[in-house]
Amino acid sequence: MVPRPEDHRYASEVTVFAGVDLAWSGRNPTGLCVLRHGAAGLHFESLGCARLTGVEVAAWLDTLGPEVIAGIDAPLLVSPTRSAEAELARVYGSRGVYAYAARPDFLERRGIAEGPRLGHALLASGWSLDPRSGDDRRAIEVFPHAAIVALFGAVRALRYKKGPVASRMEPLREYQRLILTHVRSEAPELLASPLGDFLREPVERVSVRSVKDTEDRLDAITCALSAHHIWRHGGLGTMVFGDGSSGYIAVPVAVAPP
Numbered sequence: 001m002v003p004r005p006e007d008h009r010y011a012s013e014v015t016v017f018a019g020v021d022l023a024w025s026g027r028n029p030t031g032l033c034v035l036r037h038g039a040a041g042l043h044f045e046s047l048g049c050a051r052l053t054g055v056e057v058a059a060w061l062d063t064l065g066p067e068v069i070a071g072i073d074a075p076l077l078v079s080p081t082r083s084a085e086a087e088l089a090r091v092y093g094s095r096g097v098y099a100y101a102a103r104p105d106f107l108e109r110r111g112i113a114e115g116p117r118l119g120h121a122l123l124a125s126g127w128s129l130d131p132r133s134g135d136d137r138r139a140i141e142v143f144p145h146a147a148i149v150a151l152f153g154a155v156r157a158l159r160y161k162k163g164p165v166a167s168r169m170e171p172l173r174e175y176q177r178l179i180l181t182h183v184r185s186e187a188p189e190l191l192a193s194p195l196g197d198f199l200r201e202p203v204e205r206v207s208v209r210s211v212k213d214t215e216d217r218l219d220a221i222t223c224a225l226s227a228h229h230i231w232r233h234g235g236l237g238t239m240v241f242g243d244g245s246s247g248y249i250a251v252p253v254a255v256a257p258p
Helices: 054-064 084-095 102-108 114-124 145-151 164-188 188-192 196-202 207-236
Strands: 017-020 029-038 040-053 068-071 137-141 239-244 246-250
Touching: 017 054, 017 207, 029 137, 029 207, 040 188, 040 196, 040 207, 054 114, 054 196, 068 084, 068 207, 084 145, 084 239, 084 246, 102 114, 114 137, 137 207, 145 246, 164 188, 164 196, 164 207, 188 196, 196 207, 207 239
Parallel strands: 017 068, 068 137
Antiparallel strands: 017 029, 029 040, 239 246
């Protein structure tokens, strides 16, 4: 559960960091973000939403290249004994970070099993689902609510998902501000890209119909930045709740400057 200082970095050569805010159902939009690593740092490639099943998301990830880390907000590995959510709540519950217990019966009863389907499809394509592996292509289950607190520094989880649109505007503004602050500090080269423009666009200008799209895009950005942070800092900047057999959630944690 705790960061492992000896694991400073889980890989040395990765060119793409993908963020996937997977919808519970393929009928709903999934947020997708792609950042590419190069000599000048991170380069923005794409940001958007699309109605895709878990299998279709796996096929899309396969197109991104031979060296990819994908941060995915979805339960990729599930089992009746999954304890990731309970472990996460013990550490971050006092700050409002909770997640549904993603066990097979819960997901199947509600018809929301796209996460495990995505996990199975990725494994079949040769991806690793181990957050600590050094494989060229790996998918890591992350959780934006936890990253907002542990990586971006929010005092408590932000409630931008539910309730009247008017009541969600302030949490969305704060979410946008926290990501922008993180980017300024950790990847300032992104500020001049369309991603930087999106993070500076006042959320008040978003139409009621577009609020969900904005949430999904912000979450996808957080997933991509989480993947980048986990790659960059390895065990020093990662807490893993649960395990690779019953299921886990990897949380990027802020690293003090040297």
